[in-house]
Amino acid sequence: GNSVTQMEGPVTLSEEAFLTINCTYTATGYPSLFWYVQYPGEGLQLLLKATKADDKGSNKGFEATYRKETTSFHLEKGSVQVSDSAVYFCALSPSNSNSGYALNFGKGTSLLVTP
Amino acid sequence: DAGVIQSPRHEVTEMGQEVTLRCKPISGHNSLFWYRQTMMRGLELLIYFNNNVPIDDSGMPEDRFSAKMPNASFSTLKIQPSEPRDSAVYFCASRAQDAEQFFGPGTRLTVL
Numbered sequence: 001g002n003s004v005t006q007m008e009g010p011v012t013l014s015e016e017a018f019l020t021i022n023c024t025y026t027a028t029g030y031p032s033l034f035w036y037v038q039y040p041g042e043g044l045q046l047l048l049k050a051t052k053a054d055d056k057g058s059n060k061g062f063e064a065t066y067r068k069e070t071t072s073f074h075l076e077k078g079s080v081q082v083s084d085s086a087v088y089f090c091a092l093s094p095s096n097s098n099s100g101y102a103l104n105f106g107k108g109t110s111l112l113v114t115p
Numbered sequence: 116d117a118g119v120i121q122s123p124r125h126e127v128t129e130m131g132q133e134v135t136l137r138c139k140p141i142s143g144h145n146s147l148f149w150y151r152q153t154m155m156r157g158l159e160l161l162i163y164f165n166n167n168v169p170i171d172d173s174g175m176p177e178d179r180f181s182a183k184m185p186n187a188s189f190s191t192l193k194i195q196p197s198e199p200r201d202s203a204v205y206f207c208a209s210r211a212q213d214a215e216q217f218f219g220p221g222t223r224l225t226v227l
Contacts, residue, residue: 034215043119043206043218044158089158102148102171103216107157 002027006090006106013080013113021075021109023064023090031092033057033066033073034103038087047075047088080113087111119219121207127225133195136222139188140209148216149182149192150206158206164190176201197226 007022025033032051036044048057053068062077073090090106120139128134140147148163162172164184172182179198184190194201204223208216 036218041220043220044208045218046215049215102160102163104160105158 002031002092002094002104004090004092004104004106006088006109009087009108009110011109011111013111015082015113015115016079017113019075019077019080019084019111021088021090021111023073023075023106025071025073025090025092027071027092027094027104029095030068031095033064034091034093035062035064035073035075036089036091036105038089038108040086044089080111082113082115085111085113119207119209119217121205121219121222123222124220125223125225127227128197129227130198131196132226133193134197134201134224134226136192136205136207136224138190138192138207138219140190140207141211141217142188144209144211144217145187146210146212146216147184147190148208148210149190150208152204152206152221153202161192161205194224197224199226202226 003026005024034049035047037047038044048059050057050066053066056065064073064075087108087110089108091103122137146165149161150158152158161174162182167184182192202225204221206218206221208218210216
């Protein structure tokens with residue numbers, strides 16, 4: 001079946017540090033890949049996405065590249081801010097329409113950025 | 116647009132009581148999803164609807180859980196009877212065809 005594995009947290013970084021959160025997936029065909037962010041007390045918000053191999057999703061300084069050869073979609077940011085503190089979820093949507101495009105989520109990685 | 120609306124935001128109840136969670140999807144979206152989030156299991160898909168029809172309820176934990184979508188603008192998730200292990204944050208999400216899912220703010224359920 002489809003699954004997403006992301007690195008365990010929590011991750012604690014100082015402001016302006018470089019961020020990488022690893023995500024790998026298992027799926028048949030060509031899924032779409034997503035990063036969602038959840039701020040405290042809120043629902044999930046789409047951060048970025050990529051729908052085919054070698055696509056790069058980017059938003060708010062975050063980037064992730066769809067790597068089919070390594071089945072990965074690692075999230076990166078060159079310089080984190082305190083306001084980036086949140087929980088980050090990697091997710092995939094299967095490529096076949098029978099699934100209804102329901103998302104398979106990783107367990108989430110908590111990020112804390114300190115001043 | 117108000118986004119996905121969920122009510123209540125917080126619910127505290129006693130074991131054995133019936134709990135009903137409500138969701139209003141974004142107007143024009145034709146798919147609706149219910150998720151449950153816990154520390155132990157993360158985010159789990161419970162059920163989803165396409166055009167008001169339940170498509171896959173294999174994620175529903177057991178017969179105590181039921182979900183309905185009587186029209187395109189309203190869905191409920193009911194737990195009867197509730198148990199302490201049902202304590203979690205329940206999210207509703209909706210999407211239009213070939214588009215991203217938008218999540219509601221969630222309902223935090225505590226069963227004592």
